[in-house]
Amino acid sequence: MRVALLIHLLGSIIWIGGMFFAYVALRPAAARLLEPPQRLPLWRDTLGRFFVWVWISIAAIYASGFHMLAAAYGLKSSPPYVLTMFGIATVMTVIFMYIYFWPFKHLVRHVESSSWKEAGAALNSIRRLVAVNLLLGIATVVVAVTGGLLA
Numbered sequence: 001m002r003v004a005l006l007i008h009l010l011g012s013i014i015w016i017g018g019m020f021f022a023y024v025a026l027r028p029a030a031a032r033l034l035e036p037p038q039r040l041p042l043w044r045d046t047l048g049r050f051f052v053w054v055w056i057s058i059a060a061i062y063a064s065g066f067h068m069l070a071a072a073y074g075l076k077s078s079p080p081y082v083l084t085m086f087g088i089a090t091v092m093t094v095i096f097m098y099i100y101f102w103p104f105k106h107l108v109r110h111v112e113s114s115s116w117k118e119a120g121a122a123l124n125s126i127r128r129l130v131a132v133n134l135l136l137g138i139a140t141v142v143v144a145v146t147g148g149l150l151a
């Protein structure tokens with residue numbers, strides 16, 4: 001249970017912390033200092049590397065989450081806060097998959113053909129969706145910790 005919780009928290013920290021860094025620190029700095037031909041390839045590379053870790057984190061979060069669920073409560077009697085955690089995490093996962101298979105693929109393609117306007121538009125959709133996922137991720141941690149205390 002402790003090892004599963006550790007894996008669960010490491011996965012959450014990597015995913016949510018990575019989004020926080022990208023949104024709050026890298027995004028404004030890159031927008032201020034770099035022109036599109038430098039900025040957009042930087043984002044393609046940065047996100048390409050980060051997204052590999054997001055896939056790994058999602059696998060780790062679900063595997064450890066279901067393991068803890070089965071060990072602590074049994075799969076059929078989970079407390080409401082764990083169901084809420086699972087629900088929000090699933091919405092986050094669907095949003096991430098959409099980002100990965102749609103605007104991110106567009107970003108890669110348009111950066112390769114130096115179509116900066118289109119690449120910028122793809123990055124803009126990624127930015128908005130990452131903001132949503134960041135808020136959902138923070139909400140999940142709040143639900144997980146306060147729900148655990150109240151349960």
Ligand code: HEM
Nearest residue numbers: 012061062065066068069082085086089140141144145148
């Ligand atoms: C982004 C997604 C997720 C985040 C950020 C997250 C976060 C957390 C945190 C911070 C805890 C520790 C709570 C505490 O000990 O006070 C926790 C525990 C737990 N999580 Fe998640 N979680 C996520 C997704 C999931 C998923 C998909 C499941 C699958 C069912 C799940 C199942 C659990 C269970 C069973 C526990 C242990 C609850 C307990 O000990 O009562 N989590 N999670």
